Amino acid sequence: SAAAPVLEAESLRVAYGGNQALDLPRLALGAGELVGVVGANGAGKSTLVNALLGWSRGRPRVSGRVRLDGEDISALPTHERVRRGLLLVPEGGAVFARLTVTENLAASADRATGRAYTEDEVFALFPRLRERLHHTGGQLSGGERQMLAIARALRLGPRALVLDEPSIGLAPRLVVSVLETVRRLVDERGLSVLLVEQNVRAAIEVVDRLVLIERGRVLAEGPVAAMRDDPRIIQAYLGEG
Numbered sequence: 001s002a003a004a005p006v007l008e009a010e011s012l013r014v015a016y017g018g019n020q021a022l023d024l025p026r027l028a029l030g031a032g033e034l035v036g037v038v039g040a041n042g043a044g045k046s047t048l049v050n051a052l053l054g055w056s057r058g059r060p061r062v063s064g065r066v067r068l069d070g071e072d073i074s075a076l077p078t079h080e081r082v083r084r085g086l087l088l089v090p091e092g093g094a095v096f097a098r099l100t101v102t103e104n105l106a107a108s109a110d111r112a113t114g115r116a117y118t119e120d121e122v123f124a125l126f127p128r129l130r131e132r133l134h135h136t137g138g139q140l141s142g143g144e145r146q147m148l149a150i151a152r153a154l155r156l157g158p159r160a161l162v163l164d165e166p167s168i169g170l171a172p173r174l175v176v177s178v179l180e181t182v183r184r185l186v187d188e189r190g191l192s193v194l195l196v197e198q199n200v201r202a203a204i205e206v207v208d209r210l211v212l213i214e215r216g217r218v219l220a221e222g223p224v225a226a227m228r229d230d231p232r233i234i235q236a237y238l239g240e241g
């Protein structure tokens, strides 16, 4: 995508003590683009997500810039980044276990911005949620919880949506269903999504571009069509077995 990036990281470095966990010269997410950041356990995916959102769990040393719609948000606390539309769906989905689906959705409604999806739009995307209105978050299946978490983010009005390992804990069929819905959001609504995933096989089916990280560094990146044929991807992630 040639459009100006919605979300951009530049010279983003994160270290825990003497351990350089992330060193990213540039990462850009264009408007209406779905970019997958993939890598194995410990590659630095959570470190990246935390740095983008401004979380400092584990007292990392963070340097570099994060921009949202061209605005430098590096110095802003997490809630200010969220208010500007940088929304995270964390691993496992962020839903209130003891609130119903209706209540979970209502809980974000009061902070909705002009970009927010209406309740009807959310139910059109996730018809399953409408059938589960009076179930609590804790009663939902993993897939339903993930859908509710994404729905809550949409109700807030994302500029950029960061999905952290949405496939974790889901049956393969549900992984496909959740990721296909994300793809539809990008295609039909122009949503910009950074998909942070360990499941390369699933991610590669839906993303526009893939960024492969290993030990905190970019090992390979490019349009998904080219990355599919990259021997490093095939060898490490797509080979048989």
Ligand code: ATP
Binding pocket: 016, 019, 021, 039, 040, 041, 042, 043, 044, 045, 046, 047, 048, 057, 058, 059, 198
């Ligand atoms: P996972 O899929 O297991 O979450 P990941 O790709 O998200 O892996 P990170 O959790 O970001 O990887 O870890 C990247 C590196 O930073 C690892 O070497 C890890 O040991 C180190 N690390 C992460 N958090 C901390 C911390 N709080 N203190 C010290 N080292 C950390």
